[in-house]
Amino acid sequence: xxxxxxxxxxxxxxxxxxxxxxxxxxxxxxxxxxxxxxxxxxxxxxxxxxxxxxxxxxxxxxxxxxxxxxxxxxxxxxxxxxxxxxxxxxxxxxxxxxxxxxxxxxxxxxxxxxxxxxxxxxxxxxxxxxx
Amino acid sequence: xxxxxxxxxxxxxxxxxxxxxxxxxxxxxxxxxxxxxxxxxxxxxxxxxxxxxxxxxxxxxxxxxxxxxxxxxxxxxxxxxxxxxxxxxxxxxxxxxxxxxxxxxxxxxxxxxxxxxxxxxxxxxxxxxxxxxxxxxxxxxxxxxxxxxxxxxxxxxxxxxxxxxxxxxxxxxxxxxxxxxxxxxxxxxxxxxxxxxxxxxxxxxxxxxxxxxxxxxxxxxxxxxxxxxxxxxxxxxxxxxxxxxxxxxxxxxxxxxxxxxxxxxxxxxxxxxxx
Numbered sequence: 001x002x003x004x005x006x007x008x009x010x011x012x013x014x015x016x017x018x019x020x021x022x023x024x025x026x027x028x029x030x031x032x033x034x035x036x037x038x039x040x041x042x043x044x045x046x047x048x049x050x051x052x053x054x055x056x057x058x059x060x061x062x063x064x065x066x067x068x069x070x071x072x073x074x075x076x077x078x079x080x081x082x083x084x085x086x087x088x089x090x091x092x093x094x095x096x097x098x099x100x101x102x103x104x105x106x107x108x109x110x111x112x113x114x115x116x117x118x119x120x121x122x123x124x125x126x127x128x129x130x131x
Numbered sequence: 132x133x134x135x136x137x138x139x140x141x142x143x144x145x146x147x148x149x150x151x152x153x154x155x156x157x158x159x160x161x162x163x164x165x166x167x168x169x170x171x172x173x174x175x176x177x178x179x180x181x182x183x184x185x186x187x188x189x190x191x192x193x194x195x196x197x198x199x200x201x202x203x204x205x206x207x208x209x210x211x212x213x214x215x216x217x218x219x220x221x222x223x224x225x226x227x228x229x230x231x232x233x234x235x236x237x238x239x240x241x242x243x244x245x246x247x248x249x250x251x252x253x254x255x256x257x258x259x260x261x262x263x264x265x266x267x268x269x270x271x272x273x274x275x276x277x278x279x280x281x282x283x284x285x286x287x288x289x290x291x292x293x294x295x296x297x298x299x300x301x302x303x304x305x306x307x308x309x310x311x312x313x314x315x316x317x318x319x320x321x322x323x324x325x326x327x328x329x330x331x332x333x334x335x336x337x338x339x340x341x342x343x344x345x346x347x348x349x350x351x352x353x354x355x356x357x358x359x360x361x362x363x364x365x366x367x368x369x370x371x372x373x374x375x376x377x378x379x380x381x382x383x384x385x386x387x388x389x390x391x392x393x394x395x396x397x398x399x400x401x402x403x404x405x406x
Contacts, residue, residue: 011151011156011157012157013157014151014154014157015148021144022141022143022144023140025143026136026140030135055162056164057157058158059159060160064184064185064186065183065185065186065290065291066173066176066183066184068177068183077173077177079170079174082185084169085169085172085173085189087164088186089190089194092190093197093296096201096205096296096300097204099389100204100209101208103208103393103396104208104215106396107212110216114399
């Protein structure tokens with residue numbers, strides 16, 4: 001039992017991101033309402049952002065902004081003192097892109113609502129089959 | 132469907148958790164992600180670009196291509212919202228509603244009639260919208276400071292957390308706040324639709340144009356050290372300035388896309404009162 005807890009604690013960031021991701025995946029598959037599907041997609045994206053940012057963490061390191069001052073050009077920087085900047089860069093753009101894709105998804109939902117007067121997936125499918 | 136979805140989610144989750152055994156522990160300094168490329172960025176960024184914020188340097192310089200196309204993706208998303216939703220409806224014949232701002236009285240103007248030109252009347256779509264003096268006043272006080280802070284975030288992105296994406300989103304949020312606290316017509320009067328769409332493309336063009344300028348000056352695309360001869364400084368400082376130019380382009384593009392998407396989605400493309 002103690003072993004299992006140690007394994008979970010050593011990698012708890014993965015457990016959290018997988019839980020969030022599966023909530024999002026379940027919402028995208030099983031929910032009937034299109035807006036709830038979009039919310040599920042956003043939870044999924046947030047889980048991926050959490051995963052990336054957590055891989056950048058380093059024990060005992062600080063944020064990736066170098067300590068500097070005037071005339072300190074000869075200062076030597078060590079990689080162990082700063083966390084990995086690369087996942088942060090990737091997720092910085094991903095956050096804004098996820099907002100933009102959310103906008104497009106909502107626009108599509110509005111178009112579907114204008115046409116079918118409902119956002120429930122089964123009712124939309126029934127209307128399409130009738131035609 | 133619900134049962135199948137639950138089974139799929141559970142099986143995928145169990146598979147992913149099984150795979151975490153091969154992943155490095157949390158905050159392990161020797162993890163593969165932290166041992167190959169990132170030490171180079173951390174140790175050499177100051178020397179190569181003179182930008183202390185490594186995230187900004189990697190974003191706009193080392194991974195400039197990636198960010199350029201992310202900006203293009205955002206622009207495309209704004210364009211997609213516009214094409215999907217925007218409808219140019221002619222002014223429908225019929226009565227129009229105005230509210231007298233000082234008294235809160237709703238005025239119905241018959242077809243063909245005009246109100247005397249006055250700042251005291253506000254066009255409304257529903258017969259009654261709640262008067263919101265406190266919200267309007269507080270937002271009027273806050274918006275300039277929000278915009279000032281956004282400009283600081285963009286301009287100071289080299290030395291503190293910040294940059295074009297964050298500052299652009301804050302700038303866009305300030306205009307969206309105006310649209311929420313007053314109505315969409317007020318915010319569109321401040322930020323015209325045409326201006327918004329043009330600026331959106333201008334932001335992407337600033338980014339790509341900086342890259343093309345470097346190409347014209349004899350170095351690779353987006354290698355800002357080529358700008359040294361134009362800016363009259365050494366190549367390392369030129370990379371720092373190149374990053375700033377590019378971040379300004381990103382900021383403009385992100386700001387206008389956020390406003391564009393909000394305007395189209397909140398009014399379903401009619402650009403009327405909005406939410």
